[in-house]
Amino acid sequence: MHLNKILQILVGTALFSFALQYLVIPYQLFEGGATGITLIVYYLLKIPVWLTNILINAPLLYLGRKAFGNSFLIYSIIGSLSVSGWLLLFEKIPLSIQVSNDLLIVSVLTGILFGLGLGLVFRAGGTTGGSDIVARLLENRTPLSLGQLMFALDFSVLALELIVFQNLRLITYTLLFVFITSRVIDLITEGGYAGRGFIIVSKESKQIAQAISSELNRGVTVLQGQGYYSQEPIDVLYCVVSRSEIQEMKALIHRLDPRAFTTITEAHEIIGEGFLETFQPEPKHETAR
Incomplete structure (x- = not known):
């Protein structure tokens, strides 16, 4: 205890x-x-x-x-x-x-x-x-x-x-x-820090990723996807931003590619670089017998 x-x-x-x-x-x-x-x-x-x-x-x-x-x-x-x-x-x-x-x-x-x-x-x-x-x-x-x-x-x-x-x-x-x-x-x-996760499918993925990094100072993960109908490879971007950056993020995507397909998800708790410190589990203790 x-x-x-x-x-x-x-x-x-x-x-x-x-x-x-x-x-x-x-x-x-x-x-x-x-x-x-x-x-x-x-x-x-x-x-x-x-x-x-x-x-x-x-x-x-x-x-x-x-x-x-x-x-x-x-x-x-x-x-x-x-x-x-x-x-x-x-x-x-x-x-x-x-x-x-x-x-x-x-x-x-x-x-x-x-x-x-x-x-x-x-x-x-x-x-x-x-x-x-x-x-x-x-x-x-x-x-x-x-x-x-x-x-x-x-x-x-x-x-x-x-x-x-x-x-x-x-x-x-x-x-x-x-x-x-x-x-x-x-x-x-x-946790007290929550935000939104953006999943972005766009032909302008490189420009969008660069703008997110330079303008919002947020990291971006590039996932390898493939269109089902076209069978062509395409980059899928994933980025998490704070609540105060949601509108700026949406405007950025629309500016660079108005036709980008974007999904916005709820991120209840964000842990890691740029947000909260990484969670450190407590050491286990033997139960007294």
């Missing part, structure tokens, strides 16, 4: 629990996933959220151990227990956040705090239990990102809450902050 990861999980769960205790519950909002189920139980039966959280997470953590091993189990136990611990602590500290009953502001603040908190926990290799574990179980089995999976699971529980409480207004605001949460999670877990 690493102390900095444990601290990161504790900070993340504190942000998550703070928003849950002082923003979600006072304004009778809902949530998705396992947390949403704890809120349903709380609103109907007044059973404390921190207690229901522990009861729900016990079997899910067991499944997580089978899928991810002891390291995942330890960090997830820390995450789920710290959520319950923070919630229990915050229950003892009365705090009223006045936002003039503006649920839009409440939803935006909740989404940001939830996203930051969960993003920190995920980046440290842990979870807060519940649907976090389910999302990680599915992450490598679907093309969806972690944030997108969380959104799908949350939406399913929100549908149940709509059936039980029949309050479309509050569900809509909840759906807003759930969406914001998913986007912030992706930003935190996938």
Whole structure:
């Protein structure tokens, strides 16, 4: 175990629990996933959220151990227990956040705090239990990102809450902050530097590659392709640029070859020369027996 990861999980769960205790519950909002189920139980039966959280997470953590091993189990136990611990602590500290009953502001603040908190926990290799574990179980089995999976699971529980409480207004605001949460999670877990990948097929590939290198100061990879119909060889360019350079890149390509075939793809995280430093894996440590 690493102390900095444990601290990161504790900070993340504190942000998550703070928003849950002082923003979600006072304004009778809902949530998705396992947390949403704890809120349903709380609103109907007044059973404390921190207690229901522990009861729900016990079997899910067991499944997580089978899928991810002891390291995942330890960090997830820390995450789920710290959520319950923070919630229990915050229950003892009365705090009223006045936002003039503006649920839009409440939803935006909740989404940001939830996203930051969960993003920190995920980046440290842990979870807060519940649907976090389910999302990680599915992450490598679907093309969806972690944030997108969380959104799908949350939406399913929100549908149940709509059936039980029949309050479309509050569900809509909840759906807003759930969406914001998913986007912030992706930003935190996938890295702060994202951009676009350009795949360019053009007869003017040499001129375009030279212009990208000299004007944008970006590297270009030349791939060898072949036209299916013409059976003629052709150079295919691949280049990744930052978000601020997208329009300049498009203008450059159009200027040199208006007929160039260009595909623009999402690059969630960019690592390497000219962007972020190359990722260095942490040394493995033997598990104490």
